[in-house]
Amino acid sequence: MKVILVDDERLALIGLQKSLEKEVSGIEIIATYMNPTEAVAGIVEHRPDVVFLDIHMPEMDGMDLGRQIQAATPGTEIIFVTSYDQYAVHAFELQALDYVMKPIQKDRLKQTVSRVREKLSVKREQRSKDTNVPLICCFNQIQFKLPGKDVQVAKWRTSKAQELFAYLLHHRNQVIHRSVLLELLWPGMEEEKTTHQLYTAMYHVRQTLKTCNMDMITIQSGHLEAGYRLELGEAQLDSEQWEREIRQWKVVDASTVHAYEQALHLYKGTYLGNYEYMWAEPERERLRYLLLYHMRQLCLYYQQHGLAEKVVESTQRIQHMLPDEEESYFMLMKLYDEMHNDLGVEEQYRLLTTRMEQDLEIPISEDITEWYQDWKLGLTKVMKK
Structure with a gap:
């Protein structure tokens, strides 16, 4: 495993390097940097598997540096190391593989490296599947x-x-x-x-x-x-590959969220969706609901970490796939209310009304209607206070 360390404090840099070399086997620390600009150039040159990156640096914020690393070398995993826990949500937004607090404990460091190895193993397996077999x-x-x-x-x-x-x-x-x-x-x-x-x-x-x-x-x-x-012989189906990938991630957390997102984006469309084969419908539904389940798990993670924009994005995708389900409209209405986006609330209620009452000719749930009426009167804001 090729590793690069970035920290503006020399003692912290030396301490992390010694900890990794002493406590973890199979680690090759190919470079260490105190200067963020030099770090970016070195990361592009060496293409490490993982970068341990300090967040709080005077010359360049570690978050900005993380974005530059992701843009320059998308395959490089980032582990944020910091003394300040208020950066945790931002670290998740950058899809960092892990977030470790200083001073780093021995067991915590081993856990982090174990997550990196698992992620790299999955990547190698996936690359092998994608490149070495007919699909x-x-x-x-x-x-x-x-x-x-x-x-x-x-x-x-x-x-x-x-x-x-x-x-x-x-x-x-x-x-x-x-x-x-x-x-x-x-x-x-x-x-x-x-x-x-x-x-x-x-x-x-x-x-x-x-x-x-x-x-x-x-x-x-x-x-x-x-x-x-x-x-099939040695050939594989992309739908089977996708299902194997998504099922291996049991829990969405800081170490798996990026892999979760990548796996969900491998779902390229409906199973045999361009053909009107009725016999394929049960499998279409099965895969669609498998996707929806994992997307909801991801949405829950985003909600727990205050990532409102990502919740909106994921819920909109759910809504596109299952337009008859009231839950996605109601969730977006409440999200837009929290974001003070009145037009978004109105749009979701209009879309829901059109879909349910006009297209399907069934009434909207009373809970949603009551919530919307309270919102129009400003009562939802009063209840929050």
Whole structure:
């Protein structure tokens, strides 16, 4: 693990270096800096895994320096070290991996380094997944990505061939009976009239995979089973990668919030969202609600640390994904009230009214209506006082 230390106090710098070298194995301290300007140049040159950064420095505020480091080397993790705990919220805003108070305790330092190692391990694993295996993209539109190549959109000969592949992919590693496929693609037609069309569509699927150099995906067929089985080989689905990534972060805290945010942004769209396949709807809903659960966890973390703008941003994304849920509108109304944004409160109430009463023809919850009426009369501000 390559480390750089930045602190304007020489004794503090020497003390941290000795503590790291004595208490933690596998650490390579490649440089130390007392001057923030020199630190930025050194970090760009050395590209360390992590920077231990003092916040309170006379020449440049550590927060400003942290922003410069993130802009110059986005992959570098930042650990803030300071004697002043009032900077904690700002450290979280910068997505620092950890925040350590001086004087640093031995056990606390080991805990911090353990978090760094875990984060770096996840990064290496993710990079390996992303670069060394063929990827099937299922968010919104089916696309293929080979290692080191650009994403390619498959050109299907017919819409039937496209849906046939999508259905087999959705049920990968399972034998799908021929009669199921015939009813899916040509519903209501006699089997003997559509069997040849199924063979033709399957031929086009295999040719498309071959054209896209996705030969590792195989479709097995057998007379006894009278069906087809799609196997991915070494290829992976982006939706499965995303789910593995998001499920490994059990709790949102200072050490995981950045990874949480990165994982949530890997959700690129609805599962097979560009296609009107009703059979895919249960999986769409499952992934959507998995995303919503973790986004709410992130929102709760932001609320606990007073990060109002991030709460608004995340809640708006939830609202976009689940426009029929009153909770997101009500949450934004109360947030905008706390931010003294009257126009925001009015807009959310109008959007909610339009969605529920006009589009869905159901009334708004009484709690929301009562709160809004109190707000109009200024009573919510009185109750806060």
